[in-house]
Amino acid sequence: MSNPLSRKLSNIASLTDEESQSISDLCERIEVVPAKTDIISEGDRPDYVHLVLEGWAARSKVLESGKRQFTAFLIRGDFCDLHVTILARMDHAITAVTNCKVAYIPSPELERLTLGNAKLTRALWWSTLVDEAVLREWIVNTGLRSAYEAVAHLICEMHFRSQMVGIVDGDTFDLPLTQEELGAATGHTPVHINRVLQKLRAAGLIDFRGGRLTVRDLDGLEEAAGFESEYFHIRSGSPLTS
Amino acid sequence: MSNPLSRKLSNIASLTDEESQSISDLCERIEVVPAKTDIISEGDRPDYVHLVLEGWAARSKVLESGKRQFTAFLIRGDFCDLHVTILARMDHAITAVTNCKVAYIPSPELERLTLGNAKLTRALWWSTLVDEAVLREWIVNTGLRSAYEAVAHLICEMHFRSQMVGIVDGDTFDLPLTQEELGAATGHTPVHINRVLQKLRAAGLIDFRGGRLTVRDLDGLEEAAGFESEYFHIRSGSPLTS
DNA sequence: CGTCGCATTGATAAAAATCAAACTTGGTGG
DNA sequence: CCACCAAGTTTGATTTTTATCAATGCGACG
Numbered sequence: 001m002s003n004p005l006s007r008k009l010s011n012i013a014s015l016t017d018e019e020s021q022s023i024s025d026l027c028e029r030i031e032v033v034p035a036k037t038d039i040i041s042e043g044d045r046p047d048y049v050h051l052v053l054e055g056w057a058a059r060s061k062v063l064e065s066g067k068r069q070f071t072a073f074l075i076r077g078d079f080c081d082l083h084v085t086i087l088a089r090m091d092h093a094i095t096a097v098t099n100c101k102v103a104y105i106p107s108p109e110l111e112r113l114t115l116g117n118a119k120l121t122r123a124l125w126w127s128t129l130v131d132e133a134v135l136r137e138w139i140v141n142t143g144l145r146s147a148y149e150a151v152a153h154l155i156c157e158m159h160f161r162s163q164m165v166g167i168v169d170g171d172t173f174d175l176p177l178t179q180e181e182l183g184a185a186t187g188h189t190p191v192h193i194n195r196v197l198q199k200l201r202a203a204g205l206i207d208f209r210g211g212r213l214t215v216r217d218l219d220g221l222e223e224a225a226g227f228e229s230e231y232f233h234i235r236s237g238s239p240l241t242s
Numbered sequence: 243m244s245n246p247l248s249r250k251l252s253n254i255a256s257l258t259d260e261e262s263q264s265i266s267d268l269c270e271r272i273e274v275v276p277a278k279t280d281i282i283s284e285g286d287r288p289d290y291v292h293l294v295l296e297g298w299a300a301r302s303k304v305l306e307s308g309k310r311q312f313t314a315f316l317i318r319g320d321f322c323d324l325h326v327t328i329l330a331r332m333d334h335a336i337t338a339v340t341n342c343k344v345a346y347i348p349s350p351e352l353e354r355l356t357l358g359n360a361k362l363t364r365a366l367w368w369s370t371l372v373d374e375a376v377l378r379e380w381i382v383n384t385g386l387r388s389a390y391e392a393v394a395h396l397i398c399e400m401h402f403r404s405q406m407v408g409i410v411d412g413d414t415f416d417l418p419l420t421q422e423e424l425g426a427a428t429g430h431t432p433v434h435i436n437r438v439l440q441k442l443r444a445a446g447l448i449d450f451r452g453g454r455l456t457v458r459d460l461d462g463l464e465e466a467a468g469f470e471s472e473y474f475h476i477r478s479g480s481p482l483t484s
Numbered sequence: 485c486g487t488c489g490c491a492t493t494g495a496t497a498a499a500a501a502t503c504a505a506a507c508t509t510g511g512t513g514g
Numbered sequence: 515c516c517a518c519c520a521a522g523t524t525t526g527a528t529t530t531t532t533a534t535c536a537a538t539g540c541g542a543c544g
């Protein structure tokens with residue numbers, strides 16, 4: 001279960017050792033992408049399917065004005081571009097937020113693996129459907145929720161997702177984002193994010209410094225965010241279904 | 243080519259008569275869903291794949307406060323829940339905005355059609371990937387763009403998508419939305435939408451009344467919106483690639 | 485002809501952006 | 515070890531955008 005993708009998929013499917021091994025085998029070619037550089041740029045036509053093994057990356061759209069909006073964060077076990085070979089070119093960039101370890105998987109190998117395995121096919125479908133659900137939640141974040149609620153919600157999301165891949169240590173996990181980057185994700189200015197974070201700290205919900213976030217009061221945080229984890233569609237037997 | 247889905251897919255793939263016919267055959271069971279009622283409710287576990295044949299629907303998330311956010315509009319040729327059978331339950335509702343004609347397609351029949359047909363499989367993957375790209379664009383709308391830009395962008399999107407399925411008449415098409423609904427899509431209050439629409443009219447970009455929108459100045463509108471149609475990934479030979 | 489759902493208008497308040505400066509802090513090199 | 519630097523954070527003052535509240539207008543429809 002050391003492979004990040006296997007780890008993630010195990011939240012909704014029981015994988016055999018062979019299946020886990022096959023998934024590990026896919027990740028033969030691994031590259032390290034330095035922070036602040038593109039894993040995939042807008043306009044690229046990727047030959048490989050990229051899988052984040054380590055570190056944080058972000059999908060980002062940049063407008064002519066130079067302003068940018070993140071539309072997703074990618075962590076351990078997340079695909080950058082599953083099935084994007086279907087499309088001619090990337091319509092957005094994927095940028096490493098921290099140094100990232102990325103697996104370059106040849107599409108045909110992934111296809112070969114899934115073709116005869118309905119369970120794995122379903123599991124990968126689950127991951128794309130959850131990605132979509134997360135996108136919808138981000139629309140709610142930017143459209144309907146206040147800055148305070150949106151930041152709280154984003155923290156809940158990343159906390160939950162980090163738990164899914166086993167990178168939460170007690171109540172603390174990596175959130176390697178500057179206030180500017182938190183703003184790019186929630187649609188606010190860094191100055192405003194700063195003030196929101198102060199309120200979240202003052203409310204006793206979180207500690208946050210040096211890229212590490214500690215959840216001081218999970219119930220309070222989820223309440224403030226209006227966070228409900230159902231949209232991840234974890235199977236009810238999972239340890240995460242508290 | 244009378245089937246809305248065939249019509250849509252023909253933007254990226256050349257379908258044979260047999261393929262078009264197979265798609266039409268899928269749409270055997272058709273129901274009319276009255277405006278303002280759910281096609282699928284949150285929590286449902288749909289047995290069928292639902293395809294909108296006629297009318298407008300919206301994906302919507304409702305918060306405890308009662309506020310709602312639309313996360314997508316569905317028109318002729320759009321799936322409500324392609325492959326959602328993978329998930330246990332719907333995490334959002336799909337509501338008919340107008341009266342809708344909806345095809346109820348048994349999942350196995352759709353699977354049977356795509357299983358042996360790589361072209362159709364790719365075409366359906368294209369449609370889901372474009373749906374995702376549209377979600378990302380909505381995040382940019384609500385997060386980064388001003389209300390004025392966001393409304394302009396939404397109009398551009400729906401104009402383009404309406405063109406893709408052949409329901410634009412000259413420079414006029416159906417936009418059967420109240421100002422409250424435009425607000426639910428862009429994250430603004432109806433009052434503010436009203437003022438934004440007045441500005442768009444005053445700028446000579448659009449006319450809009452009675453649920454019909456006329457584009458008076460497409461270049462100006464796209465410029466105001468920062469609209470670029472690349473994210474639909476229409477193949478370069480398509481009539482829409484002007 | 486009244487009424488209901490929408491659209492519009494105006495006045496005011498709240499949320500968030502903008503602008504500008506000062507403060508921390510972790511790292512670097514002398 | 516210390517001074518300095520750059521990146522990021524924090525603070526304050528001000529402006530802009532958008533929400534809120536409350537009426538009024540209006541057109542389709544029974």
